[in-house]
Amino acid sequence: MTDAPLISLYQELILEHYRNPRNKGELAEHTAEAHVANPICGDQVTVWIRLDGDRIEEITFDGDGCAISQASVSMMTVLVKGRDRSEAIGLADLFTDMMHGSEEASSDRSLGDLRALQGVSKFPVRIRCALLAFDALRDVLGSGLEADPTGG
Amino acid sequence: MPATSSRLDQTALRAQFPTLAQEVGGYPLVYLDNAATSQKPRYVLDVLAAYYEHDNANVHRGIHELSRRATVAFEDARAKLANFIGAADSAELVWTRGTTEAINLVAGSWGQDNLGEGDEILLSSLEHHSNIVPWQLVASRTGARLRYIEMDEQGRLILDDLSELLTERTRMVAISHISNALGTVNPVREIVEQAKKVGALVLVDGAQAVPHRRVDVQELGCDFYAFSGHKMCGPTGSGALWARRSLLESMPPYQGGGEMIRNVGREESTWAEIPHKFEAGTPNIAGAIALGAAADFLDEVGFDAIAEHERELLGYALERLDDLGGVRVYGPTDLNERSGVISFTMGDAHPHDISTILDSKGIAIRAGHHCAQLVMHHFDISATARASFYLYNSRDDVDRLVEGLASVKEIFGPA
Numbered sequence: 375m376t377d378a379p380l381i382s383l384y385q386e387l388i389l390e391h392y393r394n395p396r397n398k399g400e401l402a403e404h405t406a407e408a409h410v411a412n413p414i415c416g417d418q419v420t421v422w423i424r425l426d427g428d429r430i431e432e433i434t435f436d437g438d439g440c441a442i443s444q445a446s447v448s449m450m451t452v453l454v455k456g457r458d459r460s461e462a463i464g465l466a467d468l469f470t471d472m473m474h475g476s477e478e479a480s481s482d483r484s485l486g487d488l489r490a491l492q493g494v495s496k497f498p499v500r501i502r503c504a505l506l507a508f509d510a511l512r513d514v515l516g517s518g519l520e521a522d523p524t525g526g
Numbered sequence: 527m528p529a530t531s532s533r534l535d536q537t538a539l540r541a542q543f544p545t546l547a548q549e550v551g552g553y554p555l556v557y558l559d560n561a562a563t564s565q566k567p568r569y570v571l572d573v574l575a576a577y578y579e580h581d582n583a584n585v586h587r588g589i590h591e592l593s594r595r596a597t598v599a600f601e602d603a604r605a606k607l608a609n610f611i612g613a614a615d616s617a618e619l620v621w622t623r624g625t626t627e628a629i630n631l632v633a634g635s636w637g638q639d640n641l642g643e644g645d646e647i648l649l650s651s652l653e654h655h656s657n658i659v660p661w662q663l664v665a666s667r668t669g670a671r672l673r674y675i676e677m678d679e680q681g682r683l684i685l686d687d688l689s690e691l692l693t694e695r696t697r698m699v700a701i702s703h704i705s706n707a708l709g710t711v712n713p714v715r716e717i718v719e720q721a722k723k724v725g726a727l728v729l730v731d732g733a734q735a736v737p738h739r740r741v742d743v744q745e746l747g748c749d750f751y752a753f754s755g756h757k758m759c760g761p762t763g764s765g766a767l768w769a770r771r772s773l774l775e776s777m778p779p780y781q782g783g784g785e786m787i788r789n790v791g792r793e794e795s796t797w798a799e800i801p802h803k804f805e806a807g808t809p810n811i812a813g814a815i816a817l818g819a820a821a822d823f824l825d826e827v828g829f830d831a832i833a834e835h836e837r838e839l840l841g842y843a844l845e846r847l848d849d850l851g852g853v854r855v856y857g858p859t860d861l862n863e864r865s866g867v868i869s870f871t872m873g874d875a876h877p878h879d880i881s882t883i884l885d886s887k888g889i890a891i892r893a894g895h896h897c898a899q900l901v902m903h904h905f906d907i908s909a910t911a912r913a914s915f916y917l918y919n920s921r922d923d924v925d926r927l928v929e930g931l932a933s934v935k936e937i938f939g940p941a
Binding site for chain 2: 381
């Protein structure tokens with residue numbers, strides 16, 4: 375018997391991205407790369423981008439870790455590809471808000487597949503896993519913008 | 527369903543551990559993270575509280591009644607622990623914060639004084655980081671080299687080429703008694719015998735052994751033995767280093783401060799007798815006394831019964847995991863060569879995901895590299911899930927673990 379929060383945590387869409395990650399592998403012609411790791415659990419994510427002006431023309435990743443961290447980075451690359459830097463940062467903030475329990479953020483359709491991860495917010499020790507993708511994105515965009523830790 | 531078929535009265539025993547009587551996520555707690563730290567029995571908690579409520583004072587300093595009581599209890603606990611691990615002399619037991627500090631003490635004091643360019647320290651790839659990093663630190667300061675005994679596909683040390691690894695340059699062999707990551711029980715006596723032939727000293731990391739079996743440092747023949755209190759029903763921040771008297775006497779102090787001196791002058795000082803020479807500052811008095819109580823508790827239960835019980839649980843768990851299928855268990859297949867630690871992976875379900883699924887059912891295990899990244903590299907994995915048993919675990923706990931893992935299979939699909 376598997377209870378509801380678990381079913382929500384490990385939705386089919388998450389496992390599907392975990393097993394068939396999109397945009398995986400080093401981007402040969404990249405303009406920036408960033409590596410982030412969660413030292414507590416060992417999850418690793420490297421992200422490569424090619425910017426055309428302010429626009430993310432290409433984004434790929436490589437990584438090793440749990441289903442949550444690897445699915446979220448796969449979904450993140452799909453979401454931000456083709457978008458402007460400021461748009462991408464806005465989505466990073468929105469996702470961070472959703473992880474911190476914001477109802478408004480989790481009902482916002484602009485997060486696409488990443489909305490499947492809203493169940494993670496019920497598992498406080500796993501929120502870091504889901505946020506790793508966006509730590510890498512913020513790093514690679516060199517935004518220097520920190521997410522508001524209160525989620526407000 | 528019988529709780530257990532071994533000699534321990536599981537119901538009575540569990541009732542003595544307050545933390546075990548709680549629900550997590552609506553389920554009765556199943557605690558299987560004992561290799562990380564054990565739960566504490568009421569008896570130990572009472573001794574801890576009684577010290578602070580009645581006898582609290584600094585040791586070896588005051589002339590007053592409370593200081594006398596605290597000192598007597600503190601030194602009684604030392605004698606108890608020395609006896610507990612078969613030491614000949616309680617002055618050979620130095621209190622530390624735990625195994626890590628005990629190893630750092632040896633590396634920092636003995637190592638700094640005795641190692642030089644080209645000297646060799648022999649470790650194994652099975653070691654916990656706490657028996658690797660202190661040696662790396664002293665090696666980088668002294669020019670000593672690190673060498674490693676490798677392990678086979680079952681995580682057992684390969685001793686065939688030990689005679690080649692041990693050279694006239696080998697000054698120290700530092701080895702775990704039992705692996706925290708795989709549960710492998712190492713043939714310490716054989717290693718000691720061979721090390722002695724080249725005149726090397728042997729340090730044994732006993733963090734995973736002392737809680738689970740009768741350890742006799744004289745029988746092992748080693749020179750240093752390090753262990754922690756918190757894995758053996760004692761408080762965190764308690765532990766000890768045992769070392770031969772002659773070694774402790776020849777070693778320089780590890781830290782300077784009060785308690786460890788005989789006389790202090792402007793330029794120079796002289797040191798107190800062992801073991802106090804290595805105990806600068808106010809020690810963890812309450813922790814040491816409560817660790818003495820933990821040793822009494824374990825003696826009362828009896829190591830024969832504990833070892834038999836854990837072995838029975840291990841056998842039962844391995845059988846049930848085999849029946850469940852899709853679980854890859856690491857470590858020796860022969861139960862005589864392993865302790866109650868089961869390190870495993872399940873297909874593409876990451877150990878952290880396994881741990882989250884189990885946690886949501888009230889089952890606590892460890893997931894990660896277990897501070898043994900060399901072990902993970904050996905098996906070409908980044909992490910394992912680890913269930914580890916102690917005297918209070920039951921067959922019911924194993925059944926709950928297996929049910930939880932069935933959910934992992936349900937969510938992640940068959941491996």
